[in-house]
Amino acid sequence: MDDKNITRKFRHGLFVFIALIIIELAEYIIGVSVSSGNFIFMVLLAVPGSWLIVHYFMHIKELWLPPEE
Amino acid sequence: MSTHSETNTHIGNSLSLKRIGLWVFILSETFLFGALISTRYYLQGVERPDHLNQPLGLVISIVLLMSSLAAYRGEVAVSYNDQKKFRINIISTIILASIFLVGVGWEWYEAFQYFPPSSAFGTIFFTMTGIHAFHVLTGMIALIIIVKMGSDGRFNSNSYWGVEGVVKYWHFVDVAWVFIYPTLYLVN
Amino acid sequence: MTQLKFLWPITRGLIGAIIGLLVGLGVGLSVSSLTGNPATEINISFSYVFALLGWLLGVGVWNSWIREWIGIKPSYFEAKNWQRYFGFSMDHKVIGVQYLVTFVILFLLGGFFALLMRIELADSGEGLLGPNYYNTIMSLHGIIMVAVAVAAIIGGLSNYVLPLMIGAEDVAFPRINALSFWIIPPVAILLILTPLFGGFDSGWTAYPPLSVTNADGQLLFLFAFLTFGLSSILGGLNFLTTTICLRAPGMTWGRLPIFVWSIVAASIISVTATQVVAFGLLMVILDRVAGMVFFDAGLGGKPLLYEHVFWFYSHPAVYIMILPAFGALLEMVSHFSRKPLFGYKLVVASFLSITALSFLVWAHHLFTSGMDEFLHIPFMAITELISVPTGVVFLSALGTIWRGKLWLVTPMLFVVGTVFNFLIGGLTGIFLADVATDIHLQDTYFVVAHFHYTMMGGEIFMLFGAIYYWFPKMTGRLYNETLGRLHFITMFLTYNALFITMFIVGTNGMNRRVWTYPENLQDGNILIGVFSLLLGLSFIPFVYNMVASWARGTVSGNNPWGATTLEWATDSPPPEENFAHPPKVDEGPYTYGQSGRKETQATPI
Ligand code: HEM
Ligand SMILES: [Cu+2]
Numbered sequence: 001m002d003d004k005n006i007t008r009k010f011r012h013g014l015f016v017f018i019a020l021i022i023i024e025l026a027e028y029i030i031g032v033s034v035s036s037g038n039f040i041f042m043v044l045l046a047v048p049g050s051w052l053i054v055h056y057f058m059h060i061k062e063l064w065l066p067p068e069e
Numbered sequence: 070m071s072t073h074s075e076t077n078t079h080i081g082n083s084l085s086l087k088r089i090g091l092w093v094f095i096l097s098e099t100f101l102f103g104a105l106i107s108t109r110y111y112l113q114g115v116e117r118p119d120h121l122n123q124p125l126g127l128v129i130s131i132v133l134l135m136s137s138l139a140a141y142r143g144e145v146a147v148s149y150n151d152q153k154k155f156r157i158n159i160i161s162t163i164i165l166a167s168i169f170l171v172g173v174g175w176e177w178y179e180a181f182q183y184f185p186p187s188s189a190f191g192t193i194f195f196t197m198t199g200i201h202a203f204h205v206l207t208g209m210i211a212l213i214i215i216v217k218m219g220s221d222g223r224f225n226s227n228s229y230w231g232v233e234g235v236v237k238y239w240h241f242v243d244v245a246w247v248f249i250y251p252t253l254y255l256v257n
Numbered sequence: 258m259t260q261l262k263f264l265w266p267i268t269r270g271l272i273g274a275i276i277g278l279l280v281g282l283g284v285g286l287s288v289s290s291l292t293g294n295p296a297t298e299i300n301i302s303f304s305y306v307f308a309l310l311g312w313l314l315g316v317g318v319w320n321s322w323i324r325e326w327i328g329i330k331p332s333y334f335e336a337k338n339w340q341r342y343f344g345f346s347m348d349h350k351v352i353g354v355q356y357l358v359t360f361v362i363l364f365l366l367g368g369f370f371a372l373l374m375r376i377e378l379a380d381s382g383e384g385l386l387g388p389n390y391y392n393t394i395m396s397l398h399g400i401i402m403v404a405v406a407v408a409a410i411i412g413g414l415s416n417y418v419l420p421l422m423i424g425a426e427d428v429a430f431p432r433i434n435a436l437s438f439w440i441i442p443p444v445a446i447l448l449i450l451t452p453l454f455g456g457f458d459s460g461w462t463a464y465p466p467l468s469v470t471n472a473d474g475q476l477l478f479l480f481a482f483l484t485f486g487l488s489s490i491l492g493g494l495n496f497l498t499t500t501i502c503l504r505a506p507g508m509t510w511g512r513l514p515i516f517v518w519s520i521v522a523a524s525i526i527s528v529t530a531t532q533v534v535a536f537g538l539l540m541v542i543l544d545r546v547a548g549m550v551f552f553d554a555g556l557g558g559k560p561l562l563y564e565h566v567f568w569f570y571s572h573p574a575v576y577i578m579i580l581p582a583f584g585a586l587l588e589m590v591s592h593f594s595r596k597p598l599f600g601y602k603l604v605v606a607s608f609l610s611i612t613a614l615s616f617l618v619w620a621h622h623l624f625t626s627g628m629d630e631f632l633h634i635p636f637m638a639i640t641e642l643i644s645v646p647t648g649v650v651f652l653s654a655l656g657t658i659w660r661g662k663l664w665l666v667t668p669m670l671f672v673v674g675t676v677f678n679f680l681i682g683g684l685t686g687i688f689l690a691d692v693a694t695d696i697h698l699q700d701t702y703f704v705v706a707h708f709h710y711t712m713m714g715g716e717i718f719m720l721f722g723a724i725y726y727w728f729p730k731m732t733g734r735l736y737n738e739t740l741g742r743l744h745f746i747t748m749f750l751t752y753n754a755l756f757i758t759m760f761i762v763g764t765n766g767m768n769r770r771v772w773t774y775p776e777n778l779q780d781g782n783i784l785i786g787v788f789s790l791l792l793g794l795s796f797i798p799f800v801y802n803m804v805a806s807w808a809r810g811t812v813s814g815n816n817p818w819g820a821t822t823l824e825w826a827t828d829s830p831p832p833e834e835n836f837a838h839p840p841k842v843d844e845g846p847y848t849y850g851q852s853g854r855k856e857t858q859a860t861p862i
Pocket of ligand 2: 571572575618619621622
């Protein structure tokens with residue numbers, strides 16, 4: 001039971017990681033190919049990227065949950 | 070003689086209190102990185118020098134993201150009391166972090182030739198990467214401490230705040246990089 | 258030997274600092290021999306950073322943190338009675354007193370520097386200090402007083418009373434609380450050492466390019482301010498978390514005493530904005546030590562960057578100073594008028610909107626700096642907007658006093674005095690916020706008088722009022738009322754005489770931050786000097802009163818003021834765990850005039 005849960009959570013982590021890599025690569029490609037005015041793309045990519053980390057890895061939701069004890 | 074030590078049941082053991090404290094700290098640090106990033110745009114707009122090693126930047130970004138993944142896995146493992154996976158993953162985080170720092174060092178070495186600290190872009194470049202690397206370094210020390218504490222058997226599935234806190238900080242350092250990387254290497 | 262055991266933490270800290278200093282010097286020497294950059298400043302930087310670490314490790318960090326991390330049993334030695342005040346105590350009440358005493362001493366030191374300045378200015382020519390030392394003394398006066406204003410109410414008074422007011426046993430992170438106090442001594446030492454390193458002539462604002470090129474003393478100042486910022490951040494973090502997490506059962510957000518709300522608002526500013534100024538100071542340090550060019554216009558830097566970053570913190574910082582003062586003021590107004598606070602919710606809303614707006618007005622300090630013209634009007638408008646919530650605070654104070662039964666004891670006298678002073682401070686602020694008048698008044702003594710009316714007339718007056726108010730809670734004894742009133746009256750009169758004269762010489766063209774001036778301003782300056790001396794003398798009754806009453810004043814009992822908030826429900830001074838029985842709250846903080854009210858907010862057990 002536990003083992004299954006742990007692999008499931010590991011898999012979630014992997015998905016988030018893959019999404020982050022895709023974002024990073026997209027940034028990179030835009031960065032080297034679009035020679036000017038790419039600022040807005042960077043913002044559009046970095047914001048969701050950071051949100052993925054904040055949401056899935058840092059569990060920001062815990063702030064809105066009632067204290068558990 | 071220590072009613073006021075942190076083991077005080079009322080104060081010290083509440084998880085949500087520690088979490089909120091850490092989030093407030095993260096909020097505070099966000100302002101530091103916000104100021105750093107704004108400074109880059111204030112001084113240099115979106116200009117970027119020619120000799121910027123963009124591929125290297127990409128590689129170390131990916132290394133840092135990998136370290137975040139490993140840290141996440143370490144936290145999950147300890148929450149299921151899997152001490153072995155916890156150890157392996159946190160140690161991998163530390164190794165990946167050292168690779169990141171070596172990468173930064175390499176970049177600094179190159180940067181000295183093309184845009185030294187006494188040039189406008191160099192000033193920003195060295196400051197931003199330097200402050201970030203300092204955070205990586207403190208995070209690494211914290212990670213080493215939790216590995217040691219873990220091997221002393223101080224964490225289990227019911228009580229692992231130390232791991233949670235350090236890992237959260239580690240992710241935050243990663244979030245900061247997610248903004249720093251495009252700001253330094255990619256915008257144009 | 259055993260009697261001296263209480264001095265161990267400080268001794269260990271000093272040993273740690275010396276070892277750190279030597280290690281840092283070694284690192285500095287090797288780094289500077291590698292790079293060949295200006296060596297002294299590199300050495301100073303490394304020595305200081307390592308000495309600071311050594312001091313903190315020795316004084317308590319090693320024992321209470323690191324030992325735990327590496328799996329040795331943490332060792333706490335808590336001395337008893339007065340000896341506690343010399344150690345790394347984690348009791349918020351001890352830390353509060355440590356803060357207060359330290360900052361009152363610093364306040365008197367800063368006042369002494371001001372007297373030195375006035376002696377120089379008594380004559381339009383060269384006097385006691387001369388061009389070499391005047392600016393250093395002026396800058397030291399400025400930064401010390403700013404530090405007092407930022408930290409004395411929050412670090413001292415609110416450390417002591419905030420946990421009591423919300424019914425908590427202590428602050429959220431007692432160890433961090435102790436750390437934030439023990440960071441202060443290095444700050445004070447660095448500042449006092451600056452004259453040995455050539456002083457610093459930049460004023461407390463440290464604008465580049467001057468602050469990048471002047472004597473090494475500047476570097477010490479920069480590190481001192483940076484370290485102080487660290488302490489503010491840790492303090493703010495503690496107070497926010499404490500208020501969020503440790504309120505007693507029934508102490509809802511709507512039942513918090515107004516002082517607690519003001520600390521929450523000020524803490525939000527100190528955890529966020531302080532990071533930004535820390536970065537600003539770091540940039541100056543990097544320009545000096547590492548040869549960077551943030552502010553070197555010739556090489557692509559921009560000196561104006563510093564002014565933006567600095568005021569992005571320092572305008573909100575004036576609210577770090579004044580909001581707790583407002584909080585304490587309204588708190589006392591309600592208790593000493595025996596009436597519920599007028600417009601409680603509106604006041605909370607204005608505290609929070611001041612917090613938000615304070616981040617959007619910084620550039621009113623840059624009207625004459627060469628900043629882009631189109632920014633003038635928006636910043637002027639928002640600056641004037643922020644006086645609306647400030648006005649609400651006044652309205653609330655006046656509405657509470659209105660038809661109340663005033664009890665004019667010393668703290669309440671300070672309240673009335675503060676209301677008067679701050680009115681003048683606020684009204685003169687309007688002239689400065691107006692672009693047209695400011696361009697004439699900038700950098701004159703008009704500005705000096707303005708901010709003294711807000712900071713000293715508002716914040717420092719309230720600090721003293723609040724010290725009198727909570728003195729019985731902290732010591733269990735009553736202060737001497739006659740001496741208290743004497744202190745108030747002399748301080749109030751000389752203070753006003755002094756700074757009103759400053760407005761006049763300011764509008765007549767007396768520039769600030771100068772050691773000499775045209776001869777036609779001589780009379781006004783002599784007058785100011787005389788009033789300053791008298792103002793200085795007015796603190797003698799205060800110091801005497803505090804020391805003597807603490808030692809042998811009349812015993813006060815739990816609630817000498819008959820006030821309703823929680824801190825008065827427990828003993829004076831409170832026991833180590835604050836409340837013998839954890840309190841339960843079922844009504845608001847100011848229940849005066851309600852039929853059948855209990856003595857305080859707490860349900861008696
Ligand atoms: C009614 C609200 C206020 C307004 C409209 C206002 C406006 C201003 C303006 C426009 C300046 C810049 C003047 C110049 O340099 O030419 C100034 C300076 C200053 N204000 Fe205020 N102010 C207000 C309240 C406060 C408060 C509450 C404090 C502190 C507790 C404060 C402290 C200062 C300080 C320290 C300076 C001088 C900074 C320096 O150059 O060293 N002000 N004020
Ligand atoms: Cu301002």
